[in-house]
Amino acid sequence: MKQFQDINALHEQLQAWRARGERIALVPTMGNLHEGHLCLVDEARRHAQRCLVSIFVNPTQFGPGEDLAAYPRTPEEDCALLESRGADAVFLPTVEVMYPQGEAISTGIAVPEELANILCGASRPGHFNGVATVVAKLFNLVQPEVAVFGEKDYQQLLVIRRLVADLNMPVTIIGLPTVREAGGLAMSSRNRYLDAGQRQQAGQLYASLEACCARLQAGDRDIARLEEQAVVALQEAGFEPDYVSVRRAADLGLPGSADRDLVILAAAGMGQARLIDNLRCRR
Ligand code: PAF
Numbered sequence: 001m002k003q004f005q006d007i008n009a010l011h012e013q014l015q016a017w018r019a020r021g022e023r024i025a026l027v028p029t030m031g032n033l034h035e036g037h038l039c040l041v042d043e044a045r046r047h048a049q050r051c052l053v054s055i056f057v058n059p060t061q062f063g064p065g066e067d068l069a070a071y072p073r074t075p076e077e078d079c080a081l082l083e084s085r086g087a088d089a090v091f092l093p094t095v096e097v098m099y100p101q102g103e104a105i106s107t108g109i110a111v112p113e114e115l116a117n118i119l120c121g122a123s124r125p126g127h128f129n130g131v132a133t134v135v136a137k138l139f140n141l142v143q144p145e146v147a148v149f150g151e152k153d154y155q156q157l158l159v160i161r162r163l164v165a166d167l168n169m170p171v172t173i174i175g176l177p178t179v180r181e182a183g184g185l186a187m188s189s190r191n192r193y194l195d196a197g198q199r200q201q202a203g204q205l206y207a208s209l210e211a212c213c214a215r216l217q218a219g220d221r222d223i224a225r226l227e228e229q230a231v232v233a234l235q236e237a238g239f240e241p242d243y244v245s246v247r248r249a250a251d252l253g254l255p256g257s258a259d260r261d262l263v264i265l266a267a268a269g270m271g272q273a274r275l276i277d278n279l280r281c282r283r
Contacts, residue, residue, distance in 0.1 A: 061130030
């Protein structure tokens with residue numbers, strides 16, 4: 001498996017693949033890879049002859065006081081995992097390579113407010129602009145036919161779909177279902193911040209989404225009360241909930257009584273970790 005830090009060397013490799021008529025799939029990550037990421041690689045390989053994984057802890061999507069400095073960086077282990085899973089190459093740029101003018105003063109993407117400033121965007125101002133900006137830069141650098149993202153970051157996935165649609169980017173976005181630990185906890189690099197007891201307890205986040213979905217499917221129409229009950233259940237399970245919210249799956253708008261295809265999203269703190277999860281719920 002080839003490793004690139006430099007854009008010119010990456011471009012030479014991409015050109016060689018294209019000259020042979022090979023399709024390229026990109027899996028953007030921030031590293032500290034787990035089985036969820038590796039399933040993205042498996043999916044990417046089903047859609048293209050070549051799978052490139054990027055590993056870049058993107059500073060522009062972290063706010064002041066967030067875990068940019070502490071975010072786990074494990075490039076050697078990541079590369080070994082990617083090689084064992086059949087990735088063709090990994091791109092590991094530095095901040096200077098990605099933002100040569102300095103990340104604070106570079107041109108960026110502004111995601112529409114109705115998508116960027118709700119749910120996780122309400123408590124992480126600027127986060128989705130940073131995500132959209134780095135993903136747009138990676139798409140421009142790599143020009144992949146396909147890019148694969150996890151549905152665990154459901155709002156992020158919709159932001160990226162919107163980015164690609166609004167800016168006419170010629171890339172197909174594929175979303176992959178969340179990979180979970182045995183107790184239901186969604187796999188995440190931030191699970192590393194949990195101790196063994198917290199990790200077990202954290203499965204309650206998904207359980208609260210399942211309980212909420214069961215009530216919706218049983219015909220309960222009082223969404224505000226269901227959200228509140230889920231928040232209380234999370235508090236009782238030791239979380240500091242940020243939100244539990246039932247939204248339309250297509251665009252994260254507030255659901256009307258005729259909307260059937262819903263998604264229940266939650267974010268909650270446990271110890272040092274901010275955990276997010278979601279569940280599609282058809283009623
Ligand atoms: O989901 C992530 O790991 C990141 O937000 C992404 C998409 C790689 C952009 O930095």
